[in-house]
Amino acid sequence: MSPSQPIPTRVVLLAGPSGSGKSHLAERSGLPVLRLDDFYKEAGDPTLPQVPGSADIDWDSPLSWDADAAVAAIRELCRTGRTNVPVYDIAASARVGREALDIGPAPVFIGEGIFAADIVRRCEELGVLADALCLRGRPSTTFRRRLMRDLREGRKSVPFLLRRGWRLMRAEQGIVARQSGLGASPCDKQEALDRLAAAGAPAGSREPGRPVRSVRPV
Template sequence: MSSHPPIPTRVVLLAGPSGSGKSSFAARSGLPVLCLDDFYKEGDDPTLPLVPGTSDIDWDAPDSWDADAALAAIGELCRTGRTRVPVYDIATSSRTGEDPLDIERTPLFIAEGVFAADLVRRCADLGVLADALCLRGRPSTTFRRRLLRDLREGRKSVPFLLRRGWRLMRAERGIVARQTALGAHPCAKAEALGRLTAAAAGRCAKGRTTAQAR
């Protein structure tokens, strides 16, 4: 029986604007994935923010999301290799159940979502952060990819999706800047893959230090 201590499990936080390709990139990585979008608040939550000057819920504001619950799930995965995750229906803005997630003590997993960068400092403080990335691309490409996805999945009404799409396209550079300021490294998919490979090998990616997350 080996006397070596178990390899600790760490997380790569994968952020980026809505439609930047986070989910597809994470799925292709071959690593276990925690979808942070499942931690959105429900549509009747009185603390949900509104888009200024409208009656639209601002699902792109951090207050629309339960950061504490998401962090608890990440911590539990790192400690035990398993947790329970809400099943969230975006079309109805509601939690419809709960599913188990078991990563079987894999030493690295991805937690991806629009607000992943908001957890960089807290994951660093817990000692579980392997890296934090922010996928970025051309705002027009992101707009097209996001709209096609949301229409295909029937996420919200068409007028809502168009209003949100134009707003996010205009705000995209600011979104990337905010996530970068929170400690996520902005990069395209090719660089993100290289940093992910480095994290899986137990190496710190160049330019990524805990100090950046503070």
């Protein structure tokens, strides 16, 4: 790429179990953030999956999420630096509006959400992927953080949150393993911050020989 050509905008996909601290970490990075959880499907959508053996909607299944719309938004941000995104109300399970997201000339932005790993390969194929991370921690800590957040924000009923919380705590290691298999590198908060800093640094300032992206084999 010649000095006169602009550096193409790329995305760091930040995945991890619900409650692992993705949103807080993304804010700490100082990079623009696209909230991928705003691309949830709405209540009443006939394609929404259910938890096996329960009447609960499985909001932790990627089938509850509109991957095509999320990828389209990422592609437009990388191409133009701006896009319109839905505003999703988790408590109402509905999109309550749309808003403009403008990342300006930023060469890198974060796409953050529990299903971010599910679009790693698609972003690679589009040539817009800078890195893909899966934030991991202790399941008990994730459980407490998630429950406190969801109760504070009134996301769902208390019985639903408790059922979901216990289910996710038991499944957390499997969730991380699945996201790793999809191409998101498991890391703790400090490693994630370091890799976000590396991805967001000007190309000439990166350490020689240090790859911006490292994908675990599937």
